[in-house]
Amino acid sequence: MTGDRLIEITHSDDPRIAEFRNIRDRDLVGRENRFIAEGTVVLRLLAEAHAAGGDFVAEKVLLLRNRAAGLEEIIAAFPPDVPVYVAEASVLDGIVGFHLHRGVLALGRRKAEPDIGAFLDRLPEQALVLAGCGISNHDNVGSMFRNAAAFGADAVLLDETCCDPLYRKALRVSVGSVLTVPYCRQLNDADLLTALAERGFAIWSLSPRGAVDIRAVPPADRMALVVGTEGAGLPQEILSAFGSLRIPQAPGLDSLNVATASGIALFAMASLIKRV
Amino acid sequence: MTGDRLIEITHSDDPRIAEFRNIRDRDLVGRENRFIAEGTVVLRLLAEAHAAGGDFVAEKVLLLRNRAAGLEEIIAAFPPDVPVYVAEASVLDGIVGFHLHRGVLALGRRKAEPDIGAFLDRLPEQALVLAGCGISNHDNVGSMFRNAAAFGADAVLLDETCCDPLYRKALRVSVGSVLTVPYCRQLNDADLLTALAERGFAIWSLSPRGAVDIRAVPPADRMALVVGTEGAGLPQEILSAFGSLRIPQAPGLDSLNVATASGIALFAMASLIKRV
Structure with missing residues (x-):
């Protein structure tokens, strides 16, 4: 046949x-x-x-x-x-x-990039989203989608400086999760996070210098985990405008890679709101 | 100068x-x-x-x-x-x-590959180690070392089928952690885990089919986290001979990649025994 x-x-x-x-x-x-x-x-x-x-x-x-x-x-x-x-x-x-x-x-x-406002308006009352700012590495974008799928995130939001998750290698590394987890890639980092905050999301940026231990993040109905590039990390104005989280680590070392860090933090947050 | x-x-x-x-x-x-x-x-x-x-x-x-x-x-x-x-x-x-x-x-x-028996005998009374079986991907081996360093693991043990962590790409992905975390690469998987068990290590193999939720692993003075290849995963005889852990995930998906999974599980175990 x-x-x-x-x-x-x-x-x-x-x-x-x-x-x-x-x-x-x-x-x-x-x-x-x-x-x-x-x-x-x-x-x-x-x-x-x-x-x-x-x-x-x-x-x-x-x-x-x-x-x-x-x-x-x-x-x-x-x-x-x-x-x-x-x-x-x-x-x-x-x-x-x-x-x-x-x-x-x-x-x-x-078919088309969705309108970001309408996309965010459609998110459920209880929602966990993963946001990426300036993630230009195809492997890291792909891994973020794979982790988002594994831990039941409702969406991935990428700012306009992230690479396209439909790049061949990003899609492959995501093991196809780019096709299953709803996503948008629009706006600059500050506008994207502001749009989430306006819709009631608690915004938690992940950084080695984060203020709150990932194991002590307060539960909320709507939570956004924000990750930046390795190396430079998230801009200071983003870290100070919203909440910031750290994954506790042995001292004096390079931070975890962004794929692993996003996996650890998403698992902690998904556990908190009983997604897994 | x-x-x-x-x-x-x-x-x-x-x-x-x-x-x-x-x-x-x-x-x-x-x-x-x-x-x-x-x-x-x-x-x-x-x-x-x-x-x-x-x-x-x-x-x-x-x-x-x-x-x-x-x-x-x-x-x-x-x-x-x-x-x-x-x-x-x-x-x-x-x-x-x-x-x-x-x-x-x-x-x-x-200088030389240490003798595995002497190496294991030197591990501290309270110890957390990461063991890899059949990890042939250079990126994954490198990421395992990076995670081991981040969460204060005392050693990485690789079975003889793992690739050498000194391969150029593995060393680069580890961000040099191969030079800082003590390691051995010897023995087959069963002999390696038996040697750890004989020295009082609680052996926990990580698998999507693991029996115990990673959040419920009982603390012990000496703990070994064991990871296998993506795809085939750890052999069934290893999973059944020792304890097995799972990272809870959304249903119906491919498992996490081994780098991310080892990071999540090491973080959970390092938290448990207050390494981080």
């Missing part, structure tokens, strides 16, 4: 798979919100997101020929108008520009 | 800096325990480790010429018999084989 649906690609310059060409060197993000999904787990989440009629649609799938049989169920979850291309390893490597040993790719599109 | 000490390298094939040649494509580990240290923080920790007379010695330093002035204090911390080479950017890039924008390298050596 799946066999009928597979479309063979025999030349790497076939225009039907042009979006997958040399994917290491360029990113599609910014081209009408298109993105590359890699790997079986992300492919499955893209199929589910498409079927749910939410923010994401699948446009095409490209598989290593010998992977198709094992992915029959996921392929069947895509509607019939999503073409599923297959290619031999030599052709696929020629398309993407390197050896793609997992052999599972898809082209997706985010 | 530092100026007198700097030795100019003008050709990338100069034999005095041969160990730094094409460092991306090969690793020195295994060649008499030599390793490449990168970046200012790791360079400083290597100087401190050398001065302390412990497990590590510095053999030579190689800097981008224009970085030397800013590193005067760290350079002075190396004894006079450690040569400090400098090169212009074009020469340095020719040596290492890519554009090294940070421009700070050193060659170090670990």
Whole structure:
């Protein structure tokens, strides 16, 4: 049954798979919100997101020929108008520009960036959100989404200086959580946090110099955990305008990396409000 | 003063800096325990480790010429018999084989892998250790050391299937913690954990299927947190032979990555025994 649906690609310059060409060197993000999904787990989440009629649609799938049989169920979850291309390893490597040993790719599109005001207005009465300011590292953005999903956060809010979470590596590191956790990427850091505070969120910035031990944060119906870049960290005006939290550590060391720190703090806050 | 000490390298094939040649494509580990240290923080920790007379010695330093002035204090911390080479950017890039924008390298050596029995016998009465089984990803091994340092763990124990933490990327991701947290990499997983159990350690393996919530682990004088690979995780015989812990998460998701999970669990255990 799946066999009928597979479309063979025999030349790497076939225009039907042009979006997958040399994917290491360029990113599609910014081209009408298109993105590359890699790997079986992300492919499955893209199929589910498409079927749910939410923010994401699948446009095409490209598989290593010998992977198709094992992915029959996921392929069947895509509607019939999503073409599923297959290619031999030599052709696929020629398309993407390197050896793609997992052999599972898809082209997706985010319908539109939501309006931030409307997005925040839709958050539930009891809400835990993760906000990132100036996170430009793709791995860190991806890990933040993975942690947000693991601990049941209601949304991820990124300021406009964060990198796009639909970048190939960020999406891969998130293990597809970018497709499942609602998010916005708008506004500068101060405006974003002010918009959250206006909606009743207790704002807690995470910093090695934070005033409150993460184990002593007071519970609240709406809580926002804010993380900044490694190195410089959050600007002082943000730390002093809102509450600040620290993860207690052995003295004299570099702080934890932002992925691990956000995981520890989200776990503490999710425990506090009984999300986990 | 530092100026007198700097030795100019003008050709990338100069034999005095041969160990730094094409460092991306090969690793020195295994060649008499030599390793490449990168970046200012790791360079400083290597100087401190050398001065302390412990497990590590510095053999030579190689800097981008224009970085030397800013590193005067760290350079002075190396004894006079450690040569400090400098090169212009074009020469340095020719040596290492890519554009090294940070421009700070050193060659170090670990004196010897300690005997595992003697190493474990030296652990303090009250001890928290992090053990890794089958961790082959360099980033994850590096993150484990960074977390162990942050939460005051007394040692990291790696089974013989883990990658060497002195690999260039693991050392870099650890932000030099591999040079500060005592460690061993010996034995298979079962023998390593048995050796810990024989010395009174409560053994807690971390797994999404763990029996005990991480927030309910009973305190003990000696505790070992055990983490396995992502994906397969720890073998079932290990999970059932010792205690197992889970980090509670939203249902139906992929588990946290091993770096984040080890950070969360170490923080919980370090809190329990008042290390932080």
